[in-house]
Amino acid sequence: MHKDLLTVEDVSAEDLQIMLELAARMKRDRLDWHDQPLKGKSIGMIFSKSSTRTRVSFEVGIHELGGNALFLDRNDLQIGRGETIQDTARVLSRYMHGAVIRTHSHSDVVEFAKFAHFPVVNALTDKFHPCQILADLFTIKEFSGKLSGVKVAYLGDCASNMGNSLILAAKLAGLHLAMASPEEYRPDKDIIEHGVLESGSVSWSPDPKEAAKDADYLYTDVWVSMGHEAEKEQRLKLLAPYQLNESLVACAAPGAMIMHCLPAHRGEEITDAVMDSDNSIVLDQAENRLHVQKAIMTMLHNDDWDRLLSKE
Numbered sequence: 375m376h377k378d379l380l381t382v383e384d385v386s387a388e389d390l391q392i393m394l395e396l397a398a399r400m401k402r403d404r405l406d407w408h409d410q411p412l413k414g415k416s417i418g419m420i421f422s423k424s425s426t427r428t429r430v431s432f433e434v435g436i437h438e439l440g441g442n443a444l445f446l447d448r449n450d451l452q453i454g455r456g457e458t459i460q461d462t463a464r465v466l467s468r469y470m471h472g473a474v475i476r477t478h479s480h481s482d483v484v485e486f487a488k489f490a491h492f493p494v495v496n497a498l499t500d501k502f503h504p505c506q507i508l509a510d511l512f513t514i515k516e517f518s519g520k521l522s523g524v525k526v527a528y529l530g531d532c533a534s535n536m537g538n539s540l541i542l543a544a545k546l547a548g549l550h551l552a553m554a555s556p557e558e559y560r561p562d563k564d565i566i567e568h569g570v571l572e573s574g575s576v577s578w579s580p581d582p583k584e585a586a587k588d589a590d591y592l593y594t595d596v597w598v599s600m601g602h603e604a605e606k607e608q609r610l611k612l613l614a615p616y617q618l619n620e621s622l623v624a625c626a627a628p629g630a631m632i633m634h635c636l637p638a639h640r641g642e643e644i645t646d647a648v649m650d651s652d653n654s655i656v657l658d659q660a661e662n663r664l665h666v667q668k669a670i671m672t673m674l675h676n677d678d679w680d681r682l683l684s685k686e
């Protein structure tokens with residue numbers, strides 16, 4: 375595995391296979407898991423943005439792996455008063471064994487990782503949210519038994535960290551990703567064209583019904599992400615036709631599953647009826663953050679996860 379997890383591109387197809395298998399073992403044996411791959415290690419959690427799922431699942435996961443999570447609000451660090459990212463990364467490398475960072479600019483986490491002497495995990499930037507999407511791959515595999523060839527329709531703001539990450543995940547796992555958004559929120563062309571698409575596909579349409587047609591999974595996310603509050607009025611207006619509601623569900627494959635990385639703004643990007651339907655797997659997605667991030671931390675901080683996989 376790469377030193378850091380900054381984007382899905384840091385994960386190879388082989389890494390993904392191991393990660394999903396390890397996460398499945400950790401989920402199955404959670405109450406009876408005695409290995410502590412983070413024993414004696416302190417992991418800094420540097421957050422510049424709010425979080426429920428990411429913060430709590432990482433703190434609990436690091437604890438369950440025997441490590442110590444230090445939550446560091448960016449404003450409590452000198453970095454909030456002008457100390458450089460480079461100096462902060464070098465100093466923290468003298469104390470800690472890893473960092474999990476949620477921040478605005480993706481280039482900040484890249485720079486931190488460049489100067490840090492330990493593994494760095496991207497816990498969301500404006501450009502990518504790899505931990506969410508890797509957990510989503512785990513969830514899809516859990517429900518479909520496979521990833522390759524599964525059709526996922528993503529509706530709403532496709533020019534977002536989730537849109538970007540889903541494109542990379544589709545390429546990695548061979549998903550058929552059908553995206554739908556207004557012209558203003560089209561997916562990033564460079565990310566679609568970057569790298570090799572060996573299997574699966576990525577398509578875009580302005581028509582949500584076309585994207586949703588025969589989809590196995592319907593996925594949406596908030597329309598006004600952190601940092602976009604000034605565009606709220608425009609976003610609500612332009613994205614309204616992309617609401618995940620019962621008429622869109624009717625276009626999908628029978629029994630299509632409903633996904634949302636949460637937090638949801640009910641009544642905006644998703645209706646209560648769809649969010650609370652029997653086919654909604656949003657809470658499974660949230661839970662699986664814990665298991666997959668434990669697998670990620672184990673792989674980044676150890677070389678002997680083969681041993682964990684060989685145990686029954």
Ligand code: CP
Nearest residue numbers: 425426427428635636
């Ligand atoms: N999905 C997600 O990252 O949730 P939080 O913002 O609550 O961490």
